Amino acid sequence: MVRAVDGVDLHIDRGETLGVVGESGCGKTVTARSVLKLIDMPPGRFEDGQILWQGRDLIPLSMEEMDKIRAKEIAIIFQEPMTSLNPVYTVGDQIAEVIELHQKLSRKQAIAGAAEMLRLVNIPNPQRRVHDYPHQFSGGMRQRVMIAMALSCQPKLLIADEPTTALDVTIQAQILELMQEMKERFGMAIMLITHAMGVVAETCQRVTVMYAGKVVEEAPVEALFGDPRHPYTQGLIRSIPRVDRSAEKKQRLEAIAGTVPNLLDPPPGCRFAARCKFAMDVCTQAVPPLKEVGPGHFVRCVL
Incomplete structure (x- = not known):
């Protein structure tokens, strides 16, 4: 048995954007x-x-009960829009299906609603594009379609799982700006899953850092970047390229040595201990508790 997510505690307030960060395989998705x-x-x-x-x-709810919550109250944008959209149905049909199910509208009304959602996410000629298939859209436009589908029932919480993966920097900025606009328009909360610390700094109010299935640090975004406490978080921030350094002060990016532990057989104590330059004997004996070190700032580290 693999505990892919092990004792993770998160909370999201109304209208807030919570960033969940960590390297691939840490349990975010x-x-x-x-x-x-x-x-x-x-x-x-x-x-x-x-x-x-x-x-x-x-957890106790049946799949039928969950179907009433999915999309209507909690929506999700998956990581790869090309594999999340059905290639044999038009984008309008796929958005309209969600609207029909939760808003009890006719097919004609649902298609009109789908076109309106495409207009809201800034897709040109929405009345025509609503009849196009996913392969007729670029990567950035497909991601806009996914956002339109997720927001079609005006959910209270949007879960965005690396929504800018595989998009170029310009399109990334457009997608993040669009999500912020939609958040303000609908008054929803966002759980933004990413490994890009720059995206977190730009869009989030609070940040949760995960490592090997556990939360190792949680803090308001200013506190996390201004005073990171966990050695893993410090390593993540030091690995970000800096554009404000002069050409004369070239420095190699700092890498975190070692590899993520095998969750089939996780090590005792702190799961980051084998890669941590501050590790002590106590770190391998028991899992450190999550302690509050400042207002809303929690760290899982004996230091």
Whole structure:
């Protein structure tokens, strides 16, 4: 058994953007899919804990009950839009399906609603493009279609799983700006999953840092970048290229030595200890608790 997500505690306030960061394989996507019960069961299962949505635990709910919450109250944008959109249906049909299901509109009204959503996400000629297929859109436009689909029922929470992956920098900025506009328009909260610390600094109010299935640090975004406390977070921030350094002061980017532990057989104690230059004997004996070191700033480290 692999505990892909092990004792992760998150909370998101109304109208807030929470960034969830960490390297590939740390449990970010499994956390996101777990919120909507989109993990394959079996073999996956919820071993323990709760997923509380406005005071209601989602874990005991049936798939039929979850279908009433998905898209309508909590929506998700998946990582790769080309594989998330069905290639044999028009984008209008795929958006309209969500609108028909949750808003009980006719097919004609749902298609009109889909065209309106395409207009909101700045896709030109929405009345015509609503009849196009996914392969007729660029990568950035497909991601806009995914955002339109996710927002078609005006959810209270949007989970965005690396929404700018594989997009060039200009399109990334446009997508992030669009998500911010939609957040303000609909008054929703966003859980933004990414490995790009620059994106977090630009868009989030709070940040959760994950490593090997656990939360190692959580803080307001200013505190995390201004005073990172966990050695893993410090390593992530030091690995970001700096454009404000002069050509005369060239420096190699700092890499975090070692590899992520195997979650089939996780090491005792702190899971980052084998890669940490501050590690002590106590670090390998027990998992450090998550301690508050400042207002809203929590760290899982004995130091």
